[in-house]
Amino acid sequence: MIKITQPWQKRLEASDKPAYLLLADLIAEDIRTGRLTARDKLPTLRDLAAELRLNYTTVARGYAEARKRGLIDSRAGTGTFIRGTSPAVPLRGGGGAEMTMNLPPEPQDAGLLDRMKESAARVMADTDVYDLLRYQDFGGTVRDREAGMQWIRPRIPDCRLDQMLVCPGIHSVLAALFSQLARPGELICVEALTYPGVKAIATQLGVQLHALPLDEEGPMGESFEHACKTLKPKALYINPTINNPTTVTISRARREALADIALRYAIPIIEDDAYGLLPRQMPPTLASMAPDLTYYITGFSKTLGAGLRNAYVRSPSARQSQRLAGALRATTVMASPITNALSTLWVEDGTADAMLQAIRTESNVRQAMAQKHLGTYGMVAPSESFHLWLPLSSAWSMVEFASYLRTQNVGVVASAAFSTDGNPPEAVRICLGGPMSRDDCDQALRLIADTLAHPLHPHATVM
Incomplete structure (x- = not known):
């Protein structure tokens, strides 16, 4: 028997656990105890099946x-090996x-x-607490909406109350708009790589997503126009500024082209500008190019903190607002x-703007x-x-790379999570924010770089 x-x-004989799962457990156990180490070669499928008296499929x-x-790791012509480890610096404190x-x-x-x-203390001290504990009309008080207009004025200067x-x-807001603009089975155009929450919303509502291919300027106008002619989409959803995940900001020329197509075919635009206030200089919004079609959305999840759960929406008209x-009241009450x-x-006292400036500065450092x-x-x-997009070479697949980093206590997201066309590139999104110092x-970035510099495939070329 092979040693x-x-x-x-x-x-295997003593366990009731499925043999294929136990086999993986045994390999993991031997790696932990040191019986198996990096680059050790394992038997072929046929040899191991014969030695363990298992069928080929189970092995x-x-x-x-x-x-x-x-x-x-397995490679045709070279066999199956125990994966190596990267000579990376461990994260502080484990x-x-x-x-x-x-x-x-x-x-x-x-x-x-x-x-x-x-x-925060002043809010509670200066307000009737019971006013804050009662139901209110949806959409906020006049003061709340005026603050919203003040916050988005750098991007939408002509918004009305x-x-x-x-x-x-x-x-x-996205869930309400998707449910309002498209019925189950109908179609909304989106970027080929987009915010994963949109995929979850569409699945929940039974709405179909049509992926628009991307180039260095953003979604391709020709593909959007072709979809408008042949598929009759109910809306265009777009994340135009520091796209999540690719970080691409759609150029002014491409925004103008997309707005022109939407106007010619009367396609509503959902402009999710969650990151729109982070850059100091930006192309004009799609809402400024197609104001009668565009729902402009931004909020505080990317400029103060996700726990605040406040967003502002500028609708194309008072009636559409x-x-x-009504759609939001039915799902969220207020x-x-x-x-x-x-x-x-x-917003009123400048604290929100000060925090935005501090986040910009910290993002620059990271x-x-x-x-x-x-x-x-x-x-x-x-x-x-505060996120980046990292294409991968052929030495790594996105799933292998993300999975390996997770074993090293570093979490990144493979591009498949963002793909709407079923053909994700070999890339990962890496986030630099949150409570991480x-x-x-x-140190996490150094570990990622070391992992790229020392691929774990036994016969991969070192980059």
């Missing part, structure tokens, strides 16, 4: 499960770096944090008056770290972004 598999047969499934767990959720960084500015705490709604987060309010009051005060460690690997990101972010 490294001698202990496996008794364990093949066991190896597939071990590959799925990141334990082994902790992990959560780089999957796209949260803004949390600036450690004591003065700003004290200011936010004082403002009757077009503005204050809502409980961008995601709820009322219709949207935005929390307490968070509305806090958001409004932070992108400089990322450029130092990953710049030679083709990472894509503007300096104001600068030191933890830097």
